[in-house]
Amino acid sequence: MSQKLVAYFSAGGVTARAANEIAQAVDADLYEIRPVEPYTGADLNWMDKKSRSTVEMNDPDCRPAIAEPVENMEQYPTVLVGFPVWSYVEPRIVDTFLESYDFSGKTVIPFATSGGSGIGKAEKSLRDHCPKADWKPGKLVNSGAAAWAKSVLGL
Numbered sequence: 033m034s035q036k037l038v039a040y041f042s043a044g045g046v047t048a049r050a051a052n053e054i055a056q057a058v059d060a061d062l063y064e065i066r067p068v069e070p071y072t073g074a075d076l077n078w079m080d081k082k083s084r085s086t087v088e089m090n091d092p093d094c095r096p097a098i099a100e101p102v103e104n105m106e107q108y109p110t111v112l113v114g115f116p117v118w119s120y121v122e123p124r125i126v127d128t129f130l131e132s133y134d135f136s137g138k139t140v141i142p143f144a145t146s147g148g149s150g151i152g153k154a155e156k157s158l159r160d161h162c163p164k165a166d167w168k169p170g171k172l173v174n175s176g177a178a179a180w181a182k183s184v185l186g187l
Contacts, residue, residue, distance in 0.1 A: 050145055
């Protein structure tokens with residue numbers, strides 16, 4: 033088992049590819065943040081005001097349930113958290129993840145994928161949801177995920 037964890041949520045596979053690349057590059061364990069109820073294509077239609085993802089993102093208190101917890105979360109002093117940017121911030125299920133564990137004393141580094149939005153608002157939101165973590169600057173990793181992860185971890 034590694035001392036590093038790459039935890040990620042991916043709706044369409046793009047963030048999953050980046051997370052896998054990062055985990056391999058930095059010799060980290062990999063954990064997928066999966067919802068109890070998987071998202072369908074219709075759920076992810078952000079143009080539909082009644083789609084599941086839109087409804088969730090319009091409710092700041094929404095916390096979709098996660099299918100399986102991380103085993104032995106206490107063993108990871110470093111956690112990289114990945115997600116697609118939705119409505120300029122992280123999907124609500126990432127908030128569920130962050131609020132499910134004690135991140136006191138842990139280094140947490142966000143990474144995101146996006147078709148056009150930056151990660152700045154998400155970084156502020158993440159810090160607000162998990163203030164006890166030692167947050168490091170994050171990055172959009174639409175490409176070059178492995179090189180970025182190595183450099184941020186000093187490898």
